[in-house]
Amino acid sequence: MARTVTTRRKAINTALAWAIGLTIFFPILWTILTSFKTEATAIADPPVFLFFDWTLENYAVVQERSDYMRFLWNSVIIAGGSTLLGILIAVPAAWSMAFVPSRGTKDILLWMLSTKMLPAVGVLYPIYLIFIQLGLLDTRIGLVIVLMLINLPIIVWMLYTYFREIPGEILEAARMDGASLREEILYVLTPMAVPGIASTILLNFILAWNEAFWTLNLTAAGAAPLTAFIASYSSPEGLFYAKLSAASTMAIAPILILGWFSQKQLVRGLTFGAVK
Amino acid sequence: MATQHSRSAARLMMAPAVILLLGWMLVPLTMTLYFSFKRYLPLRGGDQGWVGFENYIRFVTSSSFWPAVQATLVIVGGVLVITVILGVLLALLLDQPMWGQGIVRILVIAPFFVMPTVSALVWKNMFLDPVNGLFAHLWEVFGATPIEWLSQASLPSIILIVSWQWLPFATLILLTAIQSLDGEQLEAAEMDGAPPLSRFGFIILPHLARAITIVVLIQTIFLLAIFAEIFVTTQGSFGTRTLTYLIYQRVLESQNVGLGSAGGIYAVILANIIALFLMRIVGKNLDA
Numbered sequence: 001m002a003r004t005v006t007t008r009r010k011a012i013n014t015a016l017a018w019a020i021g022l023t024i025f026f027p028i029l030w031t032i033l034t035s036f037k038t039e040a041t042a043i044a045d046p047p048v049f050l051f052f053d054w055t056l057e058n059y060a061v062v063q064e065r066s067d068y069m070r071f072l073w074n075s076v077i078i079a080g081g082s083t084l085l086g087i088l089i090a091v092p093a094a095w096s097m098a099f100v101p102s103r104g105t106k107d108i109l110l111w112m113l114s115t116k117m118l119p120a121v122g123v124l125y126p127i128y129l130i131f132i133q134l135g136l137l138d139t140r141i142g143l144v145i146v147l148m149l150i151n152l153p154i155i156v157w158m159l160y161t162y163f164r165e166i167p168g169e170i171l172e173a174a175r176m177d178g179a180s181l182r183e184e185i186l187y188v189l190t191p192m193a194v195p196g197i198a199s200t201i202l203l204n205f206i207l208a209w210n211e212a213f214w215t216l217n218l219t220a221a222g223a224a225p226l227t228a229f230i231a232s233y234s235s236p237e238g239l240f241y242a243k244l245s246a247a248s249t250m251a252i253a254p255i256l257i258l259g260w261f262s263q264k265q266l267v268r269g270l271t272f273g274a275v276k
Numbered sequence: 277m278a279t280q281h282s283r284s285a286a287r288l289m290m291a292p293a294v295i296l297l298l299g300w301m302l303v304p305l306t307m308t309l310y311f312s313f314k315r316y317l318p319l320r321g322g323d324q325g326w327v328g329f330e331n332y333i334r335f336v337t338s339s340s341f342w343p344a345v346q347a348t349l350v351i352v353g354g355v356l357v358i359t360v361i362l363g364v365l366l367a368l369l370l371d372q373p374m375w376g377q378g379i380v381r382i383l384v385i386a387p388f389f390v391m392p393t394v395s396a397l398v399w400k401n402m403f404l405d406p407v408n409g410l411f412a413h414l415w416e417v418f419g420a421t422p423i424e425w426l427s428q429a430s431l432p433s434i435i436l437i438v439s440w441q442w443l444p445f446a447t448l449i450l451l452t453a454i455q456s457l458d459g460e461q462l463e464a465a466e467m468d469g470a471p472p473l474s475r476f477g478f479i480i481l482p483h484l485a486r487a488i489t490i491v492v493l494i495q496t497i498f499l500l501a502i503f504a505e506i507f508v509t510t511q512g513s514f515g516t517r518t519l520t521y522l523i524y525q526r527v528l529e530s531q532n533v534g535l536g537s538a539g540g541i542y543a544v545i546l547a548n549i550i551a552l553f554l555m556r557i558v559g560k561n562l563d564a
Binding site: 016275 | 282283285286287290292301308376380387394443449507523533546558
């Protein structure tokens with residue numbers, strides 16, 4: 001929009017937007033600041049904002065007392081594993097729907113979307129039971145499978161909307177030149193699809209990292225990722241503001257950074273292509 | 277364009293995703309349906325036979341059902357109203373020219389990336405705590421008695437936490453929609469002397485209608501299922517026991533699987549009604 005705006009108007013917009021932005025961001029900022037305080041400073045009255053003795057002690061203590069790295073590793077394995085497994089299954093499906101659509105394609109896509117709407121609590125006990133039977137309770141592989149399944153519809157949808165933007169003529173040209181299906185996928189499609197696949201991986205990694213129904217209900221000490229680790233701080237004996245903040249900061253920092261790269265994909269992925 | 281050969285190849289490529297999702301949907305759902313018609317208490321006698329629709333009747337006639345419906349409606353409704361209204365305003369603001377727009381956008385979107393257990397615990401302890409929370413300090417500054425937020429104002433507290441998490445989502449989608457608005461149309465209206473409010477009411481809002489509908493539908497589905505936010509704050513006490521949480525308690529805490537499963541089926545039906553509307557919109561978009 002090429003509208004000319006007075007500097008004064010721009011300054012007002014800027015001030016207002018920054019004030020609101022900082023207010024919304026404040027709980028995160030406050031958590032990060034508190035993570036560098038001692039426990040005494042963390043509950044000081046009145047609260048201290050910037051001028052305190054910064055310490056890294058909390059980060060060391062969190063690792064030492066609770067073996068934080070193990071939970072982090074569980075999160076990485078569960079979020080990464082479910083995303084990659086989902087991509088492996090979804091790429092062929094999305095590819096065929098985008099390039100060889102049939103009359104049923106639309107129905108299949110919408111049906112997949114409908115499985116995403118299934119309320120988790122409605123199938124909690126059956127999944128719990130199946131997990132016990134198969135020995136999957138409190139295992140990383142169990143959560144990899146469940147999180148892959150709950151995010152599969154989103155992965156297929158995102159990939160589908162990206163693949164559909166690749167012009168079909170290029171594929172036809174490759175076919176005319178005698179490319180086989182395998183060559184077509186490997187040499188023509190893949191290079192064009194890489195950015196879309198990367199965005200899909202990014203968003204789904206974030207969603208899986210933050211998932212907090214199945215991770216809370218299907219894990220105990222063994223496979224618990226960061227969501228469950230943080231939840232263990234809700235019991236009063238774990239109540240130390242500075243340590244809670246340090247643990248929280250470590251749990252959200254990687255995702256905040258990844259999230260900044262995924263703003264656009266977020267819209268596409270979570271509205272199933274309905275808003276672009 | 278597609279040959280017979282590529283058709284069957286396409287079907288084959290779709291098969292794993294379709295079969296997995298079909299299994300994921302049908303197997304547990306069938307089991308839930310099965311349990312819902314049984315008196316089934318794993319820790320107290322196990323499977324005690326078929327009871328017809330008794331669980332369905334007991335779930336809706338129990339004294340905790342209507343309070344749970346009410347809590348669910350208040351939380352979902354409250355969060356929707358707050359996130360949509362603030363989301364529209366914030367999106368309009370962020371669409372204006374300003375310095376540091378990219379950074380402000382990042383600040384606004386950040387809460388969406390915070391895992392639910394973290395945001396619930398941070399709010400619970402560092403903001404809403406009646407002794408050490410920042411809100412308590414703020415209240416003291418004005419000479420007021422600090423509120424015990426999570427017990428005295430439990431529903432508003434949950435709404436606050438959840439709204440904070442979902443406002444970025446609403447804002448981002450509405451901002452994307454605003455940016456796709458035809459600027460010339462707005463300029464023309466401006467030149468014709470249309471005041472800002474009527475430009476908003478007659479051009480921007482109608483343009484946003486579809487995006488708002490999508491935000492409402494998607495958020496409703498996610499909001500009906502919120503769990504961690506209640507799990508780590510009130511555990512369903514002080515009137516914050518939503519339908520989701522009630523079913524969870526029936527199934528895992530009191531281990532009354534039959535009753536919980538009947539509740540689960542109600543939840544599935546409810547979610548499907550909302551999903552139907554959402555899919556109609558998304559489906560229309562597929563044809564375009």
